[in-house]
Amino acid sequence: MNVTEYIRPKSLDEALAALDAHGPEALLIAGGTDLLPVMRKTRYAEPAGRGDVVPAARVLVDVGRLDEIGGIGEEDGFLRVGGATSIAAIAGSPLIKQKAPVLAAAALSIGSPLVRNRATVGGNLATASPSADTAPALLSLEAVVRLTSAKDGAREVALSDFFVGYRSTVLRDTEVITDVLIPVPSPRSAGRFEKVGLRTADAISVVCVATVLELDAGTCLMARIALGAVAPIPVRALAVENALEGRRIDADLARTAAQLVHEHISPIDDVRGSGTYRTWVAEAVVARTIMQIAGTEDED
Amino acid sequence: MLTTCSNAIVLTVNGEDHMLVVEPNELLINVLRNELGLTGAKYGCGTGQCGACTVLVDGQPVLSCITLAVAVDGKEITTIEGIGGPNGELDPIQEEFLNENAVQCGFCTPGMILVAGDLLRRNAHPTEDEIRHHIKGNICRCTGYNGIVRAIQKAAERLPESEAQRPIEQSEVAAP
Numbered sequence A: 001m002n003v004t005e006y007i008r009p010k011s012l013d014e015a016l017a018a019l020d021a022h023g024p025e026a027l028l029i030a031g032g033t034d035l036l037p038v039m040r041k042t043r044y045a046e047p048a049g050r051g052d053v054v055p056a057a058r059v060l061v062d063v064g065r066l067d068e069i070g071g072i073g074e075e076d077g078f079l080r081v082g083g084a085t086s087i088a089a090i091a092g093s094p095l096i097k098q099k100a101p102v103l104a105a106a107a108l109s110i111g112s113p114l115v116r117n118r119a120t121v122g123g124n125l126a127t128a129s130p131s132a133d134t135a136p137a138l139l140s141l142e143a144v145v146r147l148t149s150a151k152d153g154a155r156e157v158a159l160s161d162f163f164v165g166y167r168s169t170v171l172r173d174t175e176v177i178t179d180v181l182i183p184v185p186s187p188r189s190a191g192r193f194e195k196v197g198l199r200t201a202d203a204i205s206v207v208c209v210a211t212v213l214e215l216d217a218g219t220c221l222m223a224r225i226a227l228g229a230v231a232p233i234p235v236r237a238l239a240v241e242n243a244l245e246g247r248r249i250d251a252d253l254a255r256t257a258a259q260l261v262h263e264h265i266s267p268i269d270d271v272r273g274s275g276t277y278r279t280w281v282a283e284a285v286v287a288r289t290i291m292q293i294a295g296t297e298d299e300d
Numbered sequence B: 001m002l003t004t005c006s007n008a009i010v011l012t013v014n015g016e017d018h019m020l021v022v023e024p025n026e027l028l029i030n031v032l033r034n035e036l037g038l039t040g041a042k043y044g045c046g047t048g049q050c051g052a053c054t055v056l057v058d059g060q061p062v063l064s065c066i067t068l069a070v071a072v073d074g075k076e077i078t079t080i081e082g083i084g085g086p087n088g089e090l091d092p093i094q095e096e097f098l099n100e101n102a103v104q105c106g107f108c109t110p111g112m113i114l115v116a117g118d119l120l121r122r123n124a125h126p127t128e129d130e131i132r133h134h135i136k137g138n139i140c141r142c143t144g145y146n147g148i149v150r151a152i153q154k155a156a157e158r159l160p161e162s163e164a165q166r167p168i169e170q171s172e173v174a175a176p
Helices: A012-025 A035-042 A087-092 A094-099 A101-108 A113-118 A121-126 A134-140 A238-244 A251-264 A275-294 B028-035 B092-099 B109-122 B128-134 B146-157
Strands: A005-007 A026-029 A059-062 A072-075 A078-082 A144-149 A153-158 A163-165 A176-183 A189-196 A207-216 A219-228 B007-013 B016-022 B054-057 B060-063 B076-078
Touching: A012 A026, A012 A059, A012 A144, A012 A176, A072 A094, A078 A094, A087 A094, A087 A101, A087 A113, A087 A121, A094 A101, A101 A134, A101 A189, A101 A207, A113 B060, A113 B109, A121 A134, A121 A176, A134 A189, A134 A207, A134 A219, A189 A275, A207 A275, A219 A238, A219 A251, A219 A275, A238 A251, A251 A275, B016 B028, B028 B054, B054 B109, B060 B109, B092 B109, B092 B146, B109 B128, B109 B146, B128 B146
Parallel strands: A005 A059, A026 A059, B007 B076
Antiparallel strands: A072 A078, A078 A176, A144 A153, A144 A176, A189 A207, A207 A219, B007 B016, B054 B060, B054 B076
């Protein structure tokens, strides 16, 4: 590790000033569950393999304890989750479980109880792993992230515009993810999150799917479906959504619509599964989540 | 030339305050084991996947091999050395681990016991599924887990009545 300085600012303003002062030499840390293993493996400046290059940062700026960017609440039609909120807090939040269960389920699928106690939602998004489990759930909820810097203040970016490539986002090195904002889902909507991993804890997703549907007597009024670990970035399956909206959902429609997921994914072969396997699994899991929400039996 | 800014920190470890000067990249587990001589927490995988390094920070189990010491400045740390009585009496969970043969090589045991205590503080009557869910981040390569699950069940049965009747808190283990 090349880190020679650790700063724990007492306020968001101090944190932003520190990032501004140190530029590319500075790196944000909150829980550190993703950063520490990479830092240690790479002595902080070398490639960690398969393109996981960590910038040659010298100064850590710890925002993990800033109350200003923590906590969970509801205001003005939005659920607000602070960027430094722990994954355990999200998984256990009665508000999130009630109003955005797809996010609670995604949070609960991450790591282990030990990891979830330290890991944060801002970190899960900022590291921009294609398999970050909160990302598809937040995409299916049409979340917006608020990014704040000392010089430019706050800006809001739709999560669908946040990821730009493998391990790459629009987040500038002077910016902090202060909030994740989720439009409060309709009480008539329901969500499912499903993750396929090689074990049930500490697993990196082979495929993960977040599906939110709004149904009226079996007819789909609104569909939002997003996937992780099947493309360089987490993706929305717009073609599947369009095939469902306005139609009555039965098992046949779920299956034919799910096949359209191919238009949006480009899975790779890696140690956890082949691209072909991921394609089959993505299609099957998308169909299954649709049928589960619609209460339609799969006849197979 | 690179200069390193050392940090003066205070850790309350098992109820005792320690003033320490640490490098910014020093891991919590190394401070506990090498500076304070508390070797109960084990260095296993080093990447946060095995749970052998588990300690409690402000009562919450975390992985000390991927936690910076400076990041827990001012916090209360509890290691396995800190959970028994003042004269070396064992905690009920420790006793049940012995009774149920939940220990073979012992490498995972400190983490398992700390995580079990966290579960029982939040959920005095866990089901077997809830126990297995809560110890998912702690790997045991000897016992096959059955003895560990039995020991946690037996420890739960021994909880004082007042504690057992405490309402179950909302926690992630209760999620559907």
